[in-house]
Amino acid sequence: MMQRRTSRSRRGCITWRGRWAAYPVAGAVGLTALTGLAGLAWVPPAAAEGGGQCTFPSKPFEGRPWSLKRVLIDQLWQTTKGKGVSVAVIDTGVDVKHPQLKEAVDTKRGKNMLPKKRKKDEYGNAPKRGKENGTTDLVGHGTKVAGIIAARPSDKTGFVGLAPEATVIPIQQNDAEGTGTAATLAASIEYAVKAGADVINISQDTAEALRPESVLKRAVDEALAADVVVIASAGNDGSGGNVKKTYPASYPGVLAVASSDRNNERAPFSQSGEFVGIAAPGVDMVTTVPGGGHCADNGTSFSAPYVAGVAALLRAEHPDWKQHQIVAQLEQTAERSISGRDRHVGWGVIDPVRALTEDDQPIDEPVAREGVSKAEEPSPAELQLGESTxxxxxxxxxxxxxxxxxxxxxxxxxxxxxxxxxxxxxxx
The missing domain is CATH 1.20.5 (Single alpha-helices involved in coiled-coils or other helix-helix interfaces)
Structure with missing residues (x-):
């Protein structure tokens, strides 16, 4: 079980609640949390599949990560690679120095939502704010998320984004100090809609329920009304059977993503709940890090962009589909162990190829029993009193x-x- 040590908290701040290590050692953040009561959690950084501690930059991962081996890539990209679709990554920024992200990130539409005046630490030093276009990432979390979505192919690695021709809009809303708040996240969502995002990825959550009329809820509702697919990580507090709602994942219309392991079962840390809509790989997730190279990390933070990448492909393939139809398609075609939905993995573990090939017509909501319609009941046989014909x-x-x-x-x-x-x- 992952152990934690909690440091001081600051009311009203977004705090990190996953895997993290001080820069330049791997900023292996598993999940950010929007809560003023939870503190920073410091744990050892994750190790890549090949072993060793991650640094920025890191060595390239030469093989094909397991999360991509489970997908027939050529069949997945038979009709589209996500060209023309924009995915907003609301996170810690996206580093464009990585060769696989240089052409993927739209620096003109990027935005830094962190306050310009930052509180100084006990030594009198103010945290670095980063570039105005959101392309500074001192933590590494946002760069990892962006890579899973849209990293371009490279001869030096088998890793590639699920939608390698989609465009990432980098929106820096958080940092290592947990400066972001629910208000800045709401503002980031509003900006993403104005910037023309087709899909929004939010790998953050809050452990506390927010008021129904909260600014974050209103921002999410406005994004959904603008026909934007909103995807959020479910949370990493599922160890020991813990079940609770997290936000914005729990808001109606948001596709909440849990983590699955190599056996297509719920990862032990993955948050459970009736709000979970789907699951995706979230264990040993190899992806891009600032400066170049790759590292592995765990968390629903990296399951959400896996789903966002497939959502981008669906948006490119079916630009006329509504956002709720994209979500329903992902859920309906997921690989299930039961006929319907459960609180651990929602409608099942995402099946990218099936989502892109069993798409003859849009559906408004998923149904149990794999969508098979009920057959007509047989007519009862007529009672014969004598010899039949x-x-x-x-x-x-x-x-x-x-x-x-x-x-x-x-x-x-x-x-x-x-x-x-x-x-x-x-x-x-």
């Missing part, structure tokens, strides 16, 4: 066969008797 036909047929056999026997026997009589009569 079939039985009578079978009896008459038997008579004909037996009678025919008897007649043939009689004629054959008579012919033999007549022949013998002729022979005896002809004898001198």
């Amino acid at each position: 079939q039985e009578r036909n079978e009896r008459l047929g038997t008579y004909v066969v037996v009678g025919g056999g008897v007649l043939v026997g009689v004629l054959g026997g008579g012919a033999l008797v007549y022949r013998d009589w002729r022979r005896r009569g002809a004898t001198p």
Whole structure:
């Protein structure tokens, strides 16, 4: 089980509640949390599949990560790679120095939502704010998220984004100090809509329920009304069977994403609840890090962009589909262990190829039993008091066969008797 040490909290701030290590050692953040009561959680950084501690930059991952091996990539990209679709990554910024992200990130539409005046620490140093276009990422979290969505192919690695021709809009809303708040997240969502995002990825949550009329709820509702697909991580507090709502994932219309492991089962840390809509790989997730190279990390923070990448492909393939139809398609085609929905993985673990190939027509909501329509009930058989027609036909047929056999026997026997009589009569 992942252990934590909690440091001081600051009311009204977004705090990190996942895997993290001080820069330049891997900023392996599993999840951010929008709450003023939870503190920073410091745990050892995640290790890549090949082993070793992650640094910025890091070595390239030469093979194909397991999360991509489970997908028939060529079949997935048969009709689209996400070209023309914009995905807003509301996070810690996206580093464009990474070769696989340089062409993926739209620096003109990027935005830094952090306050310009930052509170100084006990040593009198103010945290670095970063570039205005959101392309500074000292933590690494946003760069990892963006890579899973839209990293371009490279000859040096088998890792690639699920929508390698989609465009990422970097919106820096958080940092290592947890400066972001629910208000800045709401403002980031509003900006993403204005910037023309088709999909919004939010790998953050709050452990506390927010008021129904909260500014964050209003921002989410406005994004949905603008026909934007909103995807959020479900949370990493699922260890020990803990079940609770997290926000913005729990808001109606938001696709809440849980984490699955290599066996397509819920990862132990993944948050459960009736709000969970779907699950996606979230264990040992190899992806891009600032400066270049790759590292692995765990968390629903990296399951959400996996789904966002597939959502971008669907948006490119079906630009006329509504946002709720994109969500319903992802849920309906997910791989399930039961016929319907459960609180651990929602409608199942995402199946990217099936989502892009079983798409003949849009659906408004997923249904149980894989969408098979109910067959008509059979009509009851009529009660027969006597011999049925079939039985009578079978009896008459038997008579004909037996009678025919008897007649043939009689004629054959008579012919033999007549022949013998002729022979005896002809004898001198």
